[in-house]
Amino acid sequence: MFTRLKTFLTGSNQRGSIKRIELYGLDNLDDDSIGYPPNPQGIPIVQPRVLRERLESEIQFIRNELGMTFDDFDLYILPVMETLITYADLLPASEYKHHSTGGGLIAHSFDVAKRAMRDAQHTQFPKGHGFLSDTQRSNIQWKAGTVLSALLHDGGKILADLIVTNGDDDNELIWDAHSESTIHEWAARNEIERYFIRWRKQRHQKHQNASLMVMQRLIPQATWSWIDTCYDGKQIHSAMLSAVANADLSHPVSKIVAEADSASARKDMLTKNSHITKEVKRAPLSEILADLMKHYVLTNKWDINRKDAPVWFVNEDLYVVWSSAIPDLLEDMHAMGYMIPQVPEVLARTMIEEGMALPNGDEPLFAIYPEILGDAKKPVKLSVLKIRNVERLVIEQNKLYSISEHKQKRKAPPIIDIPPEELDIPEIPPMTQHQKRFESSLDTIDRVLGGMSTNNNKQDLGQTISTVEDEHKTAGPQPCFECDVAKFIHSKFDYDTVNGSINVPASDLLDVIIAMQESGWDLDDARAAITDSHEVSINE
Incomplete structure (x- = not known):
């Protein structure tokens, strides 16, 4: 110098x-x-x-x-x-x-x-x-x-x-x-x-x-x-x-x-502080999840192209078996204090919306049939998230060996001619007449809720609430929850609690939201509270 x-x-x-x-x-x-x-x-x-x-x-x-x-x-x-x-x-x-x-x-x-x-x-x-x-x-x-x-x-x-x-x-x-x-x-x-x-x-x-x-x-x-x-x-x-x-x-x-x-x-x-002033910083959720997955691959925690592997390199594209990946990702995220949605589909759509993964038309996941699993007559199907860039998760992608898929799954089903008068065409409900080209993570919650905002009938709501409260009485000692939405759901419904999280069936979400509205919750606030809570899991 x-x-x-x-x-x-x-x-x-x-x-x-x-x-x-x-x-x-x-x-x-x-x-x-x-x-x-x-x-x-x-x-x-x-x-x-x-x-x-x-x-x-x-x-x-x-x-x-x-x-x-x-x-x-x-x-x-x-x-x-x-x-x-x-x-x-x-x-x-x-x-x-x-x-x-x-x-x-x-x-x-x-x-x-x-x-x-x-x-x-x-x-x-x-x-x-x-x-x-x-x-x-x-x-x-x-x-x-x-x-x-x-x-x-x-x-x-x-x-x-x-x-x-x-x-x-x-x-x-x-x-x-x-x-x-x-x-x-x-x-x-x-x-x-x-x-x-x-x-x-x-x-x-x-x-x-x-x-x-x-x-x-x-x-x-x-x-x-x-x-x-x-x-x-x-x-x-x-x-x-x-x-x-x-x-x-x-x-x-x-x-x-x-x-x-x-x-x-x-x-x-996974931390929220800067290096000198201790100021709070925020990174896109998809970037954090991608870095975690990259770390799992690099440290051999996750295998590639093996039986039960979470990662597959098929036809020169990289896929993650989303159901297998979610437990590891959630464990790390929650250990560091992040409160993120626990619904796999919502996280998959977040990865797509932020450009880390690619959609399969309107759906977030692809179906692949790796040639090393099963055989041509009985191929094994994997529901996977398609990663946009291979190098984002794998450093030495030049050493990856791409495998193929079973060809039988590509055969088109036989075409059966049915006279138009014999076709039973169901009536399309109003909520599906103007579908978006791609469903966002927030749209997923709307879909699961079954378009309740269009069926807000006061009399039906009162009857539903009465039925919900009668069918879901909880007895015995009460688990300790931190967030208000978990406390409310536990007080009104009799759902299983696993590892500190209430398991709510997706089919019951409408009942839960209705009950929350009747207790003074705003519709949007109720949706956001359920989605963001780490003490509520939605099981589809």
Whole structure:
């Protein structure tokens, strides 16, 4: 950093200018606009020492547990960390997914490095061309290389994914991420107090090759030489490049970094705080569910194309057996405090509405008949959700083997000619005469309720309520519920309670809603309360 400043600054006031630039900006991080997407005020310029001090505990944690001597750590690892801190500044790690607030990229990088370090501590790295003892003597370089790969795995996002500007449309200044100047130095020279971020389109996974450039740029020659001087040095160097490029997950280094990255993103998506100001953030539900599914696949919790597997790759398309996926997803979501609908169909339609999955016409699920299940005469049917992009859930999609379906299920049924006068055509009720092209998650509740808003007859309602109350008297000790809708349903109806959740048959939803209306609930409020409650399950 100081070498770059000396190259830029000349004249007798060189030392004073360096000090002035070093002290330019805020001396704290107490600014509400640190967060992404930024409000019109942008992200503030903060003095580098403040960010370095904030990350001191992260640095010391790795320093104490990596197993290197403190002198070697300070000589070979610490310079990489400090250079990354000044280079990444307060940039987020993503636009709206994980670690999407100010300082998110640095927070994510150090979190992945810590996770990778822990995994590397009990990993037996592959033996090179020498003896096993040679690899064991190279163990500290293996661990250091793993930590550095994890630390820099997303560094390419600075080059490939985003553009930093001064936010002035009339006189726009853009920071050159390839230059020797950091964001802070660029801002100080141009007297910029806040900067803005513009995300590049179609950037998915393009940062991985750029991360290789950042790795070569941020790791000094002394560190590379120290790694190369051990017996497995060349193999370690090659493994680091593969890990940052997200290639060859069969190698321990790549697998450790990929799993640490996934675990860090998953944890952040399931929490509601930013990294510095503790502000509440919200991510699309489909993104959280997709990250969970990606984590299950990466950690081998979910199999692909096997008997009882939740994920299938058929005819080059990726499908999730939705009924098998829901229990795992709900367990994780509820464990982190999310109160989301427990109706599988509603969650499937949410995935479709937010662009994560594709619909099957008006229906949310597809039917597939994998060739490895059953036979041509008795194929096994799976009801599945079709994922829009394979790479969203599977990192190494090039290693997926696509299977086919049983062909018999595609045979059209025989056509029987029936005279028109013999056809029994039922009368179409008014509610179905103007169906939407695609049913939304909220429409699903409307359909299940059976169009009760068009049958709001006071006399019938009174009779129904009387019948409901007579048939569903509850005796004995009362379970403890937190939400009002669960308390109400339990007081009026005699439904089973499993794991703290009332199981309401879909056929009884009309009765439940009518009872709620008679007790003063608004129709829309009643629908929303049932859909959103984690203590009410609708069984179709």
